[in-house]
Amino acid sequence: MSKKSRKKSSKTPSSIATAKKKAPTKRATTQTKSAKTQRTPATKSTKTIAKAGSHKAASKQLNSSKSASAPAGAKSALTEGQKAPAFRLPRDGGDVISLADYAGRKLVLFFYPRADTPGCTREAIDFTRLADAFTTAGTAVLGISADPLKAQEKFRDKHKLAVPLISDEKHEMLEAYGAWGEKSMYGKTFLGILRTTVLIGTDGKVAKVWRNVRVDGHADQVLDAARSL
Template sequence: MSKKSRKKSSKAPSGSPTAKKKPLKTRAATQTGSAKTRKGPARKSAGTVAKAGSHKAASKQLNSSKSASAPATAKSGLAEGHKAPAFRLPRDGGDVVTSADFADQKLVLFFYPRADPPGCTREAIDFPRLADAFAAAGTAVLGISADPLKAQEKFRDKHGLTVPLISDEQHKMLEAYGAWGEKSMYGKTFLGILRTTVLVGADGKVARIWRNVRVDGHADAVLEAARSL
């Protein structure tokens, strides 16, 4: 073989690397395409899971709010027209309050679940706000919960409350007035104080009972009822 022929034959393979690069690109493109194909369904399924998860969360919230608003029930048979049950209990400051202290006088008893939560605080502030109006209507006002005296006094001092706060830790007065009973919240049932207000007439009989009280505007409604007696 001549030198020229050897040179030509040695050049012939030089084109082969270029030819081999095309299949490499094709394989890379194929791999990229397959990767995209694999990622596509994954993203879609992730979105589907997210939507399903949010739907379940919304359902749980709806169920919780539904159970949280379940009505509370009291066992007491106290009704309007009944003789108001007698009581003798300690109040803030260490004194003792009895039903006999309010003989021949109208009396408002508002029972609140606990000292210092927002709803109880608004209610406890609203009644003192109308203290002069209640006095003009010949009506005394007492607040009652199961808190110990120290908690009642702290509550009084923090918010400058002027209404006497009674401590009924044994729940005797609460039960007698139907303010202690079964409550339901977030699917759990338990015994506790039911937000209740009782208006006792000067004759010592129950004139009005408000159960499952809504705080906003409640004190004003009780004042109007006291004025009408």
């Protein structure tokens, strides 16, 4: 055998061995890529599920907060022409006053946020100033707030008010007449008394409603409306 033949034969086993070694390496690489490919979708699907879950949780929180706040801020559907809601509440001096006490008479109810504050004081003084004119027009006038009786009486005495002041600490009358709801101040929203006035006719029905009242000149407007009934 020639030297060239020996060299070729000696190279052949080596080449075969090398090929065998390389083959498994390629298969391993393929399996590794396959494994990575399988793991990648699983990771993405997990993230997708997590995002979906967090989105549902956020939606529940938003929905629950909306449902909780809606009734609180809802106003009464009190409209002109409907029967005035009945009430029976304490007034300054310790007596109890009710809608039935004014049957057959015209009645003005002015709802104010808080006793002895600037706007409420001007409004109560204006109605007091026109008390005789309202009497001549056959119309009684009552002031209502959520202040306790002691605060109402102090308010009356300090400013010499001549109109009865009703205390509605439980907000029952305020809600019935649509004078209790959401208010905002300095970027914050809260529940409170909405300055409102209601004129009730001799038939016991709501003749006129003033909402978001501006104090200046308001009592005179209400007097004109009472006279026209």
